[in-house]
Amino acid sequence: MKKVSRRSFIKTTAAAAAFSAATPLLSKGWHGLARADVPGYFEKEFGITDKLCRKVLAESLAKGGDFADLFFEHTISNWIILEDGKVNRAYSDVSLGVGIRTVKGDQVGYGFTQELSEKPMLDAAATAATIADNGPREVSGEFVGLKPNNFYPLKTLLTSIPLESKLPLVQSVNDKAFSLSPLVVKVNASFHDQQKRILVVTSDGEKAEDLQPRNYLNASVIAEKNGKRERAGWNLGGRKDFSFYSKSVVDEVAREAVERAVVLFDAVQPPAGEIPVVLGPGVTGVLLHEAIGHGMEADFNRKKVSTYCTMMGKKVAEPVVTILDDGTVPNLPGSINFDDEATLSQKTLLVDKGILSSYMHDKISACYYKIKSTGNGRRESYQHYVQPRMRNTYMLAGPSSPEDVIEQAGSGIYVMDVSNGQVKIGEGDFAFYVSQGRMIENGKLTAPIKDINIMGNGPKMLKNITMVADDFEMAKGGGGACGKGGQAVPVGFGQPTCLVKSLTVGGIRG
């Protein structure tokens, strides 16, 4: 049973996902079938015709409502896992079903079924229809296929890659990690790949079909020194073609995991209290996602529970700060060709030189604000209804050099990686665990740090970003998933080095 909470969280480690989900390797009718740009998969494989969709949509709107949509999904996920030197475990999962939604204003009726035949679909549609109580509403006479760009073209379908080709990747990560340091005592490595095929059909006559790949190579390392143990991990991936997983990728995953574990033996705890914090480039963008991004999702603002609900068009940051949410960056985990309501993906400017310029919208919030959806309507699966969700959220580069930013901090901490973030939308308060970082003393990076939390208030932190460097990069991992309302969706994030005047560091040293 999933707990219902407004709090949102993000997990950036892939290992947890790999072990928590049972999962699949093969399935009927998958190999060598339609590519993303060749529609017709659901009709060919499961007999989903326009006529059937029209009938189900008509049932969904039998009692009225503003619109209805069908979300068909066929997802195949695979994990292969190495433990104690051998790839001796595999999980696979096949998920198939359709979610049927009826929307009336901000009210949603939802039913889903795992059987793609007429009777169960009509039953689910009847459930969805209970949200409305007027006369029937008409369904569009003709469906027009959406023609989106493809932001994750594949040379080869992942499910066509034989298992024998994936096994050496994981084995090589293990062997490389052990070769890098005599301190390494355990390596867990895994490779995850997923192919999600979706078909969205709406009562307004839209029809969109997509194939969304997702994959990552992960390593988790335990090192031991003088009786003490430390653990760290790293992963690379996204919506990649299998050819991405070259020797250099394998080496980087192993090297980063080992270096991140070994450095912790020399780590210190910084003093607790309010100090300047420099956020390093790339993966620390998760903080931007959590502490700021969630508050800009339109549902929280429509319901007036976000602190940003009164800030549209107002200054929320220094002019050096520009933030976007972008579903169009090739091969990133949060990229989508269209969202789960069949709205084309786009690049959405959230903060323009310090001014709040847009929220992230699904169709319900767009209707509320009388604007067009920004293509942020996303859901975990056919079992879930749509919410406004981030895609790839990032801050653009600024004019400073990273060295100048660190020097300006004087004394504080430099955050290289964070995990286990959580934010309270209404207050804007957040907390993050710093998994990798350095002390800043006299304007220079010194000892590594570990096992501390940083806490603050998102809107306040945004205002307190006083310097932004020119070293923008996106996080390169593929295992990050954002949680909201009990639903996890893949997201990307990134940023340049930047200086936050002050955040609370939680430790045991006073």
Place this chain on the structure above:
Amino acid sequence: MNKELFDLAAWSVKTAKSSGADESRVHISNQRSVEISYRNRKPENIKEASTRGLSVEIYVDGRYSVQSTSDLRKNAVEEFISKAVLTTKLLAEDPYRTLPEPKYYKGRSDKDLGLVDPEYKNFNPESRHKLVKDIEEACLERGGDKVISVTAEEQDSHVEEVLMASNGFEGYSEATVYVAVASMTAKDEGDRRPSDYSYFVCTDKKEMPDPEQIGAEAAERTLDLLGAKKIKTDKFSIILENRQVSRLFGGFLAAMYGSSIQQKRSFLSDKKGERVGSECFTVLDDPFIKGGLGSQLYDRDGFAAKKRDMIKAGILKEFYVDWYYSQKLGWEPTTGGPSNLVIPPGKRSVKEIMKDLGRGILITGFIGGNSNSTTGDASIGIIGQLFENGEPVQAISEMNIAGNHLKFWQGLAEAANDPWIYSSFRTPSLVFKDVVVSGL
């Protein structure tokens, strides 16, 4: 007993065998669930669905994999299993990966765990809508003019599961689950909009508090957060609210698994029989609590459930060692994970303890943070109330506690008399002395 599920499991085990598997274990689930939420005195979401799933663990030529699917048509399952066996053969051998010895299946209790509410079939759409409306109304009333937004929600489900292994294990379980939630966001100073929620889950509807209590509690918890601020870093006595204990103890629990120990991820690996906390630190694993959310007659390996002392008066007594890691460790297996975890309640109420302590912090929520199962180090953000002279005086936010589990649980001074029954982690509020809480 759902004969259809049982027959499908038996057929799947047989199919695995005929497809070439040496052994197999099949898990089948079937669930019907409903969710209704209200906001602004009208339904916000209505959702209803049935889900089912089959997962099969394949053991072939000393190799192992797990495959799951939601497509339970027999011809689809047949092809699915056949391909799963072929795929498994491509993996590396693992000599430790076998089905458990059947002797561990024996001795299973036939107790009625009371997990199915006989009245569930009478919980109709009208009753559901009334419950949610009443929760929302109570929250709106108690929240008064501070309310920005209130959402009330109920979820209920009926779940059936079958577990069957090719070496003789057969098990069936069934449960009903009710969840009720209210959440509120309130107006505060400046731009702050604090929010909190009440959350109850139980297997028997009679255990569910009145909707008025559920709604009012969400409002009161939210109103308690008004004016929250960071205070000066100091050492405090802290009271950890009953429903929050699982989050903190979860960091300790993560190091109690056989997998953590074998993979060198446990700070407790050499601590069995040793002191890991104060005399007050006692944790039982009790799978037989009537209506308990973690109650079970067998675990995921099929081992007959047993009541266990995990930690007794501060001494670590047991680990959670499943069959696979018991083979890797060369240890006797126990069970793969917790059923109901119980910390015995004390005698005094939280109010009495607050009066006695005079000054301290009552922790009512956590935010972010981490616990490192390898080292035992933990750091976690807290939300709660500063109390002085036994009375709450200031809501706090942006504060943090940190330390090592081995030291932290030595500071456990007392358990209150308020066990939280709406979770498989049944714990009262706990009192810790001399904890550094960092803020300004």
